Amino acid sequence: MATIPVDPLKIIEQFGPHRSAPSGLRLSTSTEPERLVKTHCCFCGQQCGLQLKVRDNQVIGFEPWEDFPFNRGMLCPKGVKRYLQGAHPDRLTMALRRDQTSPHGFSSMPYDDAIARVSSEIARIQQTYGHSAMGVLSGASLTTEKTYLMGKFARVCLRTPYIDYNGRLCMVSAGAANKKAFGIDRTTNPWSDMVGTDVIWIAGSNVAECSPITTNYVWQARELGARIIVQDPRITPVARTCDLYLPVKPGRDAALFAGVLQVMIEHDWLDHDFIDTWTVGFEDVAAYCRQWPVARTAEVTGVPERSIRQAAEWWGTAKTSFLFHARGIEHHSNGVQNALGTINLVLATGRIGKPKSGYGTITGQANGQGGREHGQKCDQLPGWRDISNPDHRRHIAAIWDIDEKDLPGPGVDAYELFRKIDAGEIKGLLSICFNPKVSLPDNTFITRALEKLEFYTAIDFFLNDTARHADIVLQGRVIKINKAVDPPGEARQDWRIIQDIARTLGRPHGFTFTSPREVFEELRRASKGGVADYSGITYEKIEQQMGVFWPCYSDDPQTGQPVDHAGTPRLFERGSYNPVARGSGPFYFADGKARFNVADHRPAVDDVSEEYPLFLTTGRVVSQFLSGTQTRRIGPLVQQYPEPRIEMHPRLAEKLGIGDGDWATAETRRGAITLRAMVVTTIRPDTIFIPYHWPGDKSANRLTVAAQDPISKIPQYKVCGCRVGKADRAPGYAAMLEPQQ
Amino acid sequence: MQACTECDTHRGDSMIHLEFIDRARSTQTVPVVCMHCEQPTCAEVCPADAIKRSGDGIVQSARKPRCIACGNCVVACPFGVPEVYEDRQIMMKCDMCYDRTSVGKKPMCATVCPSQALFFGTRDQIAQLRPRSAPVNQFQFGRQTISTRVFMMMPADTVTSRPYVDVTAAMAEQPRQRAIRLEPVSADPFAEVEV
Numbered sequence: 001m002a003t004i005p006v007d008p009l010k011i012i013e014q015f016g017p018h019r020s021a022p023s024g025l026r027l028s029t030s031t032e033p034e035r036l037v038k039t040h041c042c043f044c045g046q047q048c049g050l051q052l053k054v055r056d057n058q059v060i061g062f063e064p065w066e067d068f069p070f071n072r073g074m075l076c077p078k079g080v081k082r083y084l085q086g087a088h089p090d091r092l093t094m095a096l097r098r099d100q101t102s103p104h105g106f107s108s109m110p111y112d113d114a115i116a117r118v119s120s121e122i123a124r125i126q127q128t129y130g131h132s133a134m135g136v137l138s139g140a141s142l143t144t145e146k147t148y149l150m151g152k153f154a155r156v157c158l159r160t161p162y163i164d165y166n167g168r169l170c171m172v173s174a175g176a177a178n179k180k181a182f183g184i185d186r187t188t189n190p191w192s193d194m195v196g197t198d199v200i201w202i203a204g205s206n207v208a209e210c211s212p213i214t215t216n217y218v219w220q221a222r223e224l225g226a227r228i229i230v231q232d233p234r235i236t237p238v239a240r241t242c243d244l245y246l247p248v249k250p251g252r253d254a255a256l257f258a259g260v261l262q263v264m265i266e267h268d269w270l271d272h273d274f275i276d277t278w279t280v281g282f283e284d285v286a287a288y289c290r291q292w293p294v295a296r297t298a299e300v301t302g303v304p305e306r307s308i309r310q311a312a313e314w315w316g317t318a319k320t321s322f323l324f325h326a327r328g329i330e331h332h333s334n335g336v337q338n339a340l341g342t343i344n345l346v347l348a349t350g351r352i353g354k355p356k357s358g359y360g361t362i363t364g365q366a367n368g369q370g371g372r373e374h375g376q377k378c379d380q381l382p383g384w385r386d387i388s389n390p391d392h393r394r395h396i397a398a399i400w401d402i403d404e405k406d407l408p409g410p411g412v413d414a415y416e417l418f419r420k421i422d423a424g425e426i427k428g429l430l431s432i433c434f435n436p437k438v439s440l441p442d443n444t445f446i447t448r449a450l451e452k453l454e455f456y457t458a459i460d461f462f463l464n465d466t467a468r469h470a471d472i473v474l475q476g477r478v479i480k481i482n483k484a485v486d487p488p489g490e491a492r493q494d495w496r497i498i499q500d501i502a503r504t505l506g507r508p509h510g511f512t513f514t515s516p517r518e519v520f521e522e523l524r525r526a527s528k529g530g531v532a533d534y535s536g537i538t539y540e541k542i543e544q545q546m547g548v549f550w551p552c553y554s555d556d557p558q559t560g561q562p563v564d565h566a567g568t569p570r571l572f573e574r575g576s577y578n579p580v581a582r583g584s585g586p587f588y589f590a591d592g593k594a595r596f597n598v599a600d601h602r603p604a605v606d607d608v609s610e611e612y613p614l615f616l617t618t619g620r621v622v623s624q625f626l627s628g629t630q631t632r633r634i635g636p637l638v639q640q641y642p643e644p645r646i647e648m649h650p651r652l653a654e655k656l657g658i659g660d661g662d663w664a665t666a667e668t669r670r671g672a673i674t675l676r677a678m679v680v681t682t683i684r685p686d687t688i689f690i691p692y693h694w695p696g697d698k699s700a701n702r703l704t705v706a707a708q709d710p711i712s713k714i715p716q717y718k719v720c721g722c723r724v725g726k727a728d729r730a731p732g733y734a735a736m737l738e739p740q741q
Numbered sequence: 742m743q744a745c746t747e748c749d750t751h752r753g754d755s756m757i758h759l760e761f762i763d764r765a766r767s768t769q770t771v772p773v774v775c776m777h778c779e780q781p782t783c784a785e786v787c788p789a790d791a792i793k794r795s796g797d798g799i800v801q802s803a804r805k806p807r808c809i810a811c812g813n814c815v816v817a818c819p820f821g822v823p824e825v826y827e828d829r830q831i832m833m834k835c836d837m838c839y840d841r842t843s844v845g846k847k848p849m850c851a852t853v854c855p856s857q858a859l860f861f862g863t864r865d866q867i868a869q870l871r872p873r874s875a876p877v878n879q880f881q882f883g884r885q886t887i888s889t890r891v892f893m894m895m896p897a898d899t900v901t902s903r904p905y906v907d908v909t910a911a912m913a914e915q916p917r918q919r920a921i922r923l924e925p926v927s928a929d930p931f932a933e934v935e936v
Contacts, residue, residue: 027752061747064852075853077743212855219856223871235930237768247930302934636743650765651936660765681766681929685936 002429002453002469005098005105008696009736014104015463016090017628017740019635025060026084036063041079042141043625045363046071046213048079049546057485059086069546070191076212077623077640084634086485090462092475093489106463106473111490114472115497118430119504121455121471122158125428131159131408135417135426139433140167141626142494144370145519148382148526149495149511150432151375154408156400156510157502161411162426165376166434166626167368168414172712173335174325174361175372180336181343181595183580183588184531185384186369188571189322189358190549194221197356198318201229201311203342204253204328204718208237209622211326211362221322227314231256232328233617234647234689235682244310247684249302250615250719251604253329257341258601259297260312261348262289269316274350278585281596285344288598300601302684315345320356327364327619331717334602335709341599352594353572353586365626373532374523378411382523383530392530399526400510413713415440415706422449432459432476432494437466438627438695441704441715442670459497464629465695495519528554531580531588536565551578558583604719605707608686612668612721614652615687618700619718628693632740642739644694645678646724649685653677656724663727666690668720671702674731688724692717695741697733742772744853749840754826756802756835757850772859774850775800775822775835776880777890783814783823783834791832798890799839803832819882819908873897879905 004011025031033053040047049068053061062083064073085091095114099107125133136158138150147165154163175185182188194200194217207214218238222228230239231246231253239245248256264270265286275282298305315321323346329338343359351357363369374382382399385392387410397404412420414436420426422445429450440446450456450469458467459476467473475491487493492500495516502511513519517539528535535554542548545566552567557579572586572594585592608615623640625631632638646664648656658664660679665672666688675690675698683689690700705720745755758773781800784792791807792814794800803814803823810830814823823834838848842861846852851861860867867876876892877900886905893906 022746022753029749029752061752064849066847066852071855073847073852074855074857075744076855080743080747080853208856215856220870223873225873235768237770240768245930247934304933636746640743649931649936655936680764681931682768685931685934 001451002456002471003451004468005100006103008468010103011105011463011468012737012741015092015106017462017632018090019638019738019740020084020088020090020633021635022084025055025058028060031055031060033060038065038068040366041075041082042366043078043082043631044211045365045368046211047366048075048213050075050079052083054485059083059485067546071213074213074216077637078625078631081634081636082630084636085630087488088462088633090633091488091491092461092463092473093491095475095490096463096470096473098471105468111474111492114474115500115504118457118472118474119501121457122428122430122501123505125455126158129427132162133425133427134158134160134162135421135429136160136163137414137417137429137431137434137436138163138165138371138376140165140170140365140368140371141433142367142371143516144367144374145516145523146494147367147371147376148374148523149498149513149519151382152400152510153498153502154376156402156407157505157507159406159408161378161408162417162420163376163411164378164414164417165371166414166436166439167365167371167377168713169331169439169715169717170327170364171330171361171368172372172377173330173332173709173714174339176336176709176712177339177343177597178361180597181340181347182572183595184571184578185372186532186550186571187324187358187360188352189360190569191217191360193356193358193570194218194226194322196224197221197226197320197322199227199229199314199321201231201315201321201323201342201345202238202242203231203323203325204330204338205324205326205362206232206234206236206238206328206619207326207362210364210620212622214362229311229314233615233684233687240682244307244314246303246307246311249300249684250617250687251332251334251607251716252301252601253332253338254334254341254599255292255297255601256301256303256308257338257345257599258289258292259294259301259308260315261285261341261344262292262297263294263309263312264316264345264348265289267312267316269312270348271350275348278350278587278592279347279594279596280591281598282348284598285596288600292601302686316349318349318351320354321346321349321351322356322358322360324360324362326362328718330361330712330714332714332719333605333707333709333716334600335714335716336711337599337602340597344596344599347594347596353570353574353576355570358570374527378413381526383527383534384532385530395529396526399522402510413708415708415713415715418446418449421452424452427454428456429453430457430459431466435460435464435466435627435629437469438464438699438701439692440706441701441717442706443699443701444671445706459494460629461491462629462633464627524554529579533557533579536563537567605716606669606705606720608721612723613686614722614724615684616666616668616703616720616722617687617689617718618692618704619689620693621691624691624693626693627695628740632693638740641691643675644691644698644700645676647678647680647683647689648724649683649687650679650681651685652688652724653679656726658724658726663730664724665727666703666722666724668703668705668722670705673697673699673702674727688722697731742850744849745835748838748849750836751802751833754833756833758821772850772854773820773822774848774859774891775837776820776887777837779888779890782817782819782887786813786817788813795839799837799842800834801839802834802836805831808832819880819885819887867894875900877904877906881905881907881909883909
């Protein structure tokens with residue numbers, strides 16, 4: 001039973017999170033680095049280029065990398081301070097086993113013994129309960145090579161269908177919507193197309209805090225005359241200076257898009273040529289939008305009528321435009337519909353597939369996209385192939401040198417995987433780079449499920465909150481894309497750990513790679529002919545071009561001849577060829593046309609009610625990332641925003657008798673947490689906001705609802721009904737825990 | 742600010758300041774770097790003559806052998822830039838990353854700034870990047886006019902009539918929810934929301 005071995009305070013004492021501060025060589029002003037390693041920030045989906053200063057096998061500082069085209073040296077606080085996690089005192093250097101007799105709950109053990117124990121437990125569980133009794137949870141912060149290896153490991157070595165990844169919490173609504181509308185799941189334009197456009201519509205994206213480098217693209221566009229429309233329940237830093245702010249109620253986005261499109265239809269602000277020639281399904285969408293006259297839209301969404309009309313006019317009459325969205329509209333049980341609503345606005349104007357005109361979603365994690373393209377999403381195989389498609393299965397089975405019949409079918413999403421653990425169907429779990437006890441909604445349930453596991457192996461380089469439940473913890477290592485230093489102690493590279501388990505299980509076939517490059521070479525072959533075709537991408541081309549946009553072909557899909565293809569920065573250009581449409585049109589369907597989809601507004605699950613009258617919405621702050629496994633250990637980042645607070649409007653605070661800095665309790669049907677209030681006019685008065693990076697009694701996800709989108713299975717993090725009251729005393733943790741713990 | 746603490750001359754301490762103007766009312770923040778005055782008040786009031794202005798117009802941090810940590814400069818600087826470090830008994834402030842700018846690099850803050858609110862470059866470059874704004878380097882504090890090496894970008898149409906920033910007058914202004922060019926939906930976008 002994967003229960004926490006001792007009092008969590010004892011575990012924290014030994015394994016942290018403790019805050020690292022610069023010391024030693026890192027404070028020295030006279031030490032020159034031996035070399036600068038060009039690499040990327042390990043945090044969000046922007047993947048900014050930076051250089052690490054290395055001396056004596058230690059990262060001692062950073063230097064901007066101004067030649068890297070995406071960020072040109074720019075960084076947010078996370079990028080500046082990320083070097084402090086190398087050589088961190090909490091860093092695991094030995095394998096650990098759960099040990100109740102140890103004062104801190106875990107004892108170290110030799111790496112080989114740990115691998116042997118993990119392998120024998122996997123073998124035991126699979127012999128007793130079948131192959132499907134093992135589950136694998138992987139991470140979207142892993143490199144593409146590792147995500148490929150994890151997908152292959154689950155299907156070929158463990159022969160279980162049950163693998164999924166924390167990208168499930170990230171981009172899947174956008175991905176599913178893109179697949180339905182365009183036939184391909186990828187942002188359609190490079191960011192540089194934003195600069196010089198007439199209108200930018202930002203739907204549910206706190207750009208300045210969650211993808212800070214994009215701020216400069218937006219603001220540079222504005223300097224050159226673009227109008228900025230921001231749709232958000234909070235006046236985020238980018239909303240503060242936007243041209244039109246749409247203060248939408250949480251969970252009403254699809255209604256807003258339908259209402260705006262209805263105004264555009266009424267004024268005939270449409271590109272009929274484009275709609276007739278390159279799309280299918282506009283009539284059904286137009287019929288649906290008739291249900292959303294502006295007055296009803298205003299009433300449902302909370303956005304004033306005049307703002308809806310203004311948005312429709314600016315969007316409808318622009319010559320060029322860029323619309324992008326992020327988790328704000330995607331983290332809903334209606335997430336796919338919300339994303340489809342934005343795509344309808346784009347298709348109705350025909351402004352896609354052209355310079356200065358496009359559409360995109362901002363991924364939140366380093367490799368949300370690559371992670372699902374290459375096979376750690378429960379229903380996908382490498383190259384964005386479908387695990388249920390017989391042709392796709394045969395192709396991948398041949399690359400992996402296995403019988404197609406032995407390749408498992410589709411599994412379940414990450415949350416459903418926990419439901420299967422709770423139901424006793426999955427008995428063993430291996431997780432890598434995923435901290436579900438902080439990041440999944442209704443996480444009291446997650447804790448209960450974890451405790452039912454017969455054997456749990458966690459691979460991470462810090463003992464994160466979930467790994468405290470583990471039987472064995474294998475000390476992984478951050479892949480720094482370009483390796484900066486050797487791993488400490490007995491820590492191993494993640495891909496070696498996976499291969500060592502496969503070998504010890506006596507199932508080494510297909511897991512004898514000697515370098516990440518070899519993994520990548522196999523991935524290129526596996527992806528060839530798929531929609532996400534990487535066959536023309538080489539390590540050398542990535543370095544030379546400073547990045548490559550897929551699809552990137554080794555053989556021209558039109559002629560079949562070998563080609564030196566540079567990649568595809570902009571999708572859907574008129575006249576472009578793709579292997580699905582085969583010349584019939586720019587979109588990835590057989591007829592080459594894009595699809596309008598009726599983007600239905602459905603009320604949120606556990607919406608506001610008399611009992612729980614306020615909207616709770618959750619998100620990030622600029623100095624923290626995801627579940628904080630890394631960023632809650634970096635001192636200067638903790639200092640910037642130490643602990644979660646409940647953001648509320650002064651009118652609400654006054655009604656509740658709560659002052660700025662007072663302890664307040666937020667409560668939903670799942671649970672309650674007590675945090676300090678932050679009283680600000682920058683949020684809707686009927687809404688509260690709590691950032692989610694913290695565990696336990698400070699965890700916003702103790703409150704959130706485990707409702708999921710029926711198509712993408714993304715959880716509904718962005719809305720649920722809640723109530724707030726003034727707390728009569730400080731919570732128990734206040735005296736026991738440091739802010740980051 | 743986080744990047745400033747990574748500088749090779751003062752690691753661990755930020756020489757620039759970053760403040761919310763009034764977080765209760767707005768997310769507006771403002772970074773404060775040394776403005777590098779043509780006639781630096783900090784140097785003028787320094788009894789130990791520890792603050793020097795180099796030939797290229799950069800006002801240097803206090804010189805170790807001279808600074809007596811009296812704090813005159815802290816009190817006198819109209820922009821609130823210098824700080825005395827009691828543990829080291831010295832004033833330190835932004836010197837526009839002299840170690841970087843003197844070898845052709847940009848200052849750390851302007852290099853990493855993700856919104857390019859801080860920009861380091863030539864007049865031609867900024868004219869191209871911000872065609873609707875104009876650089877201003879005259880600041881009015883009551884009766885004192887200060888000219889600086891660091892420029893602030895102002896809306897171009899306001900600069901023709903008033904080519905300086907009246908700091909004293911600005912201090913009486915409330916922080917603004919929105920920016921200048923805006924056609925606001927209403928002063929308070931949440932006015933109609935019921936609690």
